[in-house]
Amino acid sequence: MRRIRIGSRASELALVQAEIIIEMLRKSYPQYEYEIIKIKTIGDKILDKTLSKIGGKGLFVKEIQTALLNNDIDLAVHSMKDMPAESPEELILGAITKREDPRDVLIIKDKCSLEKLPKAATIGTSSLRRKVQLLSLREDLQMKDIRGNVGTRLSKIDTEGLDAVILAAAGLKRLGYKNDNFYYLDTEVFTPAVGQGALGCEIRKSDEELYKMLQEINHKETYNCVMAERMFLKLLEGGCHIPIGAYGKKVGDDLSITAMVASPDGESILRHTEKGNFEEYLDIGTRLGEEMIRLGAKELL
Numbered sequence: 001m002r003r004i005r006i007g008s009r010a011s012e013l014a015l016v017q018a019e020i021i022i023e024m025l026r027k028s029y030p031q032y033e034y035e036i037i038k039i040k041t042i043g044d045k046i047l048d049k050t051l052s053k054i055g056g057k058g059l060f061v062k063e064i065q066t067a068l069l070n071n072d073i074d075l076a077v078h079s080m081k082d083m084p085a086e087s088p089e090e091l092i093l094g095a096i097t098k099r100e101d102p103r104d105v106l107i108i109k110d111k112c113s114l115e116k117l118p119k120a121a122t123i124g125t126s127s128l129r130r131k132v133q134l135l136s137l138r139e140d141l142q143m144k145d146i147r148g149n150v151g152t153r154l155s156k157i158d159t160e161g162l163d164a165v166i167l168a169a170a171g172l173k174r175l176g177y178k179n180d181n182f183y184y185l186d187t188e189v190f191t192p193a194v195g196q197g198a199l200g201c202e203i204r205k206s207d208e209e210l211y212k213m214l215q216e217i218n219h220k221e222t223y224n225c226v227m228a229e230r231m232f233l234k235l236l237e238g239g240c241h242i243p244i245g246a247y248g249k250k251v252g253d254d255l256s257i258t259a260m261v262a263s264p265d266g267e268s269i270l271r272h273t274e275k276g277n278f279e280e281y282l283d284i285g286t287r288l289g290e291e292m293i294r295l296g297a298k299e300l301l
């Protein structure tokens, strides 16, 4: 009987996500043992600098991938949003599970809508993607850099005297935050990060047993959508220090995917949608990347 070692960051959200995957696996494979191994990443250790200054959110993922390569763990559970477009050759994404709510949410101190926030209201986020899109909807808003895990960021509404913070709906939901001062931003006007809301299970390519097991929890629809988004990201060579996003969804027999790229100052924002047969997801992601480049995406970045 095999014991499967699951590597996770030590944050509350990462641990909840690892538990979600273990529960899914346990349903199909109760005969195995599952153990969480906590890994403290550089991104978790350095909290006083914005992510783009210390090398991007790929930091969170890299050390966990190293643990996989060193055979210290067997399975890494990642927020797909945090994964760089390219991974080490020896590793493979064995499964992407069903996507949670992909939207971003404004958590507003005094419940109201984006439209009703006071003039020059202060919003906490260090994400360029969130900053430029918020400013395009309300150019008077004042952005304040904040970092830390979800709980810390929420508490900064009070400790930093902010009017609101903006976070991913998926993380809030998984941590059990339910609040009536949430204002959801529609994906049509506010493009999520590539992979937002989806969890990925990464393993060593050589681990055929675990690969087979993971097919049981793979969600084909989410897998195709997220892989198309990531193909787009790869063409744009996008890190997290640039305002970039993409969101794909199934519409009938088609995959429809919208990308957003903006200049870092938010002066220009480019959006484009590509559609195609759902099974041709990689082609659609490629076409989307090529079209965005043709429209000038690389000059913006």
Ligand SMILES: NCc1[nH]cc(CCC(=O)O)c1CC(=O)O
Pocket: 057, 079, 080, 081, 082, 150, 166, 167, 168, 169, 170, 171, 195, 196, 197, 198, 199
């Ligand atoms: N960058 C941190 C991170 N990575 C994934 C999520 C949310 C969960 C998800 O998108 O699956 C979050 C928190 C946030 O941005 O609000």
